Amino acid sequence: MKIKIDSQKCSGCHLCEMVCSLFHSGIIHIEKSAIRIQKDDLDTSLNTPLLCRQCKEMKCLDGEEGVNTQERKKFIWSPNRAERCPFDALTILGENAYHCNLCLGNPQCIKVCTTGAFTFSK
Ligand code: SF4
Ligand code: SF4
Secondary structure, three states: OEEEEOHHHOOOOOHHHHHHHHHHHOOOOHHHOOOEEEEOOOOOOOEEEEOOOOOOOOHHHOOOOOOOHHHHOOOEEOHHHHHHOOOOOOEEEOOEEEOOOHHHHOOHHHHHOOOOOEEEEO
């Protein structure tokens, strides 16, 4: 399962970031979210949601041996993995990188997105 994004529909409201941090960490802190809304320089109308693409070939794990499924599904990862991601898909804050684990099958961000910018994709 993946989350498909339609950037054209994203209003930039940040609700997805808020619910992600709330669901996983119990606080609303958009920098502790696995999704982030990238805005253009002028902060006009172009909003691009960024999150892990759930790649089959996980470049983020290059150089790591024996990473099991449980570890892959964690929400908090090390910043090293975020730095290896070719898509710059993870948010880093301090010692942590925030990785979309699809809320272990029950994605919260999809539920709160009022514009329908996110949909499930298999
Ligand atoms: S962190 Fe980056 S490389 Fe790793 S699975 Fe997600 S998008 Fe792919
Ligand atoms: S699916 Fe869950 S972990 Fe992934 S960005 Fe949405 S709320 Fe965060």
